[in-house]
Amino acid sequence: xxxxxxxxxxxxxxxxxxxxxxxxxxxxxxxxxxxxxxxxxxxxxxxxxxxxxxxxxxxxxxxxxxxxxxxxxxxxxxxxxxxxxxxxxxxxxxxxxxxxxxxxxxxxxxx
Amino acid sequence: xxxxxxxxxxxxxxxxxxxxxxxxxxxxxxxxxxxxxxxxxxxxxxxxxxxxxxxxxxxxxxxxxxxxxxxxxxxxxxxxxxxxxxxxxxxxxxxxxxxxxxxxxxxxxxxxxxxxx
Numbered sequence: 001x002x003x004x005x006x007x008x009x010x011x012x013x014x015x016x017x018x019x020x021x022x023x024x025x026x027x028x029x030x031x032x033x034x035x036x037x038x039x040x041x042x043x044x045x046x047x048x049x050x051x052x053x054x055x056x057x058x059x060x061x062x063x064x065x066x067x068x069x070x071x072x073x074x075x076x077x078x079x080x081x082x083x084x085x086x087x088x089x090x091x092x093x094x095x096x097x098x099x100x101x102x103x104x105x106x107x108x109x110x111x
Numbered sequence: 112x113x114x115x116x117x118x119x120x121x122x123x124x125x126x127x128x129x130x131x132x133x134x135x136x137x138x139x140x141x142x143x144x145x146x147x148x149x150x151x152x153x154x155x156x157x158x159x160x161x162x163x164x165x166x167x168x169x170x171x172x173x174x175x176x177x178x179x180x181x182x183x184x185x186x187x188x189x190x191x192x193x194x195x196x197x198x199x200x201x202x203x204x205x206x207x208x209x210x211x212x213x214x215x216x217x218x219x220x221x222x223x224x225x226x227x228x
Contacts (some may be wrong), residue, residue, distance in 0.1 A: 002155070004174035033216065043202060043218040090152060097214040098144040098163075098206050102156035 003027065004093050006103035018079040021106045025072055025093030030040055031055070032074040033100060034066055037088035049074055078108070086105045113138045119217035122194045125227050131149050131178075132188045132222045134203030141165075143207040145179065149176070150221070151199040162186065170187045178205045184203075200224075 003026035027088050034046040045058035049068035060066075061106055063081075068074040078085060086109050091105075092100035113129035114137045134208055136145070147159040162179050163172045169177050174191045203219040 020152075042220040045216050046212060047217075050213075056209055056215050058215065090156060092156070099146075099158060099161060100216070101158070102148075104153075104155055 002101040002103065004091060004101050004103035006089075006091050006106050008106060009104065010107045010109075011098060012060070012109045013081060014045050015083060017081050017110075018077065019081065021076040021089050021091075021108075023074045023076070023080070023091030023093075025091075026095075026101055029093035029098065029101070030072065031094040032068055032072070033092040033094065034060075034074070034076050035090040035092065037039065037069055037085045037105070038084075043072065043090070046076070058095050081110045084092060113140075113205050113207050113215070113217045115203050115217050115219040115224050117201075117203055119222045120220070121223045121225075123225045123227060126193055126195060128192055128193055129189060129191050130224065131142045132201050132203075133190070133221055134186045135183050135222065136186065136203075136205045138184070138205065138207055138218075138227075143205060145177075145186045145204070146204040147175070147177070148202045148204060148218075149197075151196075152200065156202075160188065165194075182194045183223075190224075195226050196227060198224060198226045 005024040030051040037043045047058040048056040066076045088105045089107045092102045121142045134217045149157045178187045205217045206207045209215045223228045
């Protein structure tokens with residue numbers, strides 16, 4: 001158990017809809033990373049937050065947004081969903097800026 | 112932008128034998144971190160080993176060791192005495208500083224390792 005909690009484990013929704021994925025980092029970790037893992041794209045870094053502030057952006061679509069709250073949990077919002085957004089979404093937390101501890105992921109299926 | 116290349120999409124090894132997974136990367140930075148992560152069928156990403164670029168000594172964690180060649184930008188993973196539980200997808204990852212001062216992670220496409228009994 002990495003200590004990082006992601007909910008829900010599975011999410012099935014329809015095209016055009018909006019969903020929110022939630023991540024609770026390990027106790028004491030200030031940094032949260034979000035990733036998308038799809039079969040044809042590998043593991044893609046989306047965005048990083050540190051202590052409530054956006055710190056780095058990767059290949060995140062404009063339809064996607066994230067935030068980190070004062071209690072350090074983070075949410076990834078995906079809107080206007082398309083079939084191609086179906087993927088495994090990981091959250092990872094870090095005590096520093098190198099080692100990351102990953103959650104179990106949320107599997108999103110867009111039908 | 113940094114790139115990470117894992118040239119072996121699939122590999123297999125017999126139980127108790129040794130296998131080496133390859134990884135090369137491209138960067139102009141001098142200070143960075145390199146990692147190998149394991150993703151078993153459960154899909155959980157698990158850190159296997161970490162290397163700091165400024166350290167000459169290769170990192171070792173039990174049966175896992177790396178061969179870090181900074182000049183060649185190569186970071187291979189050696190698994191000794193392979194076990195059935197080592198069957199997994201292995202990802203090489205690079206963490207370097209972006210222009211904004213944050214560390215940006217880049218992952219390779221992965222190598223699927225199967226350990227045969």
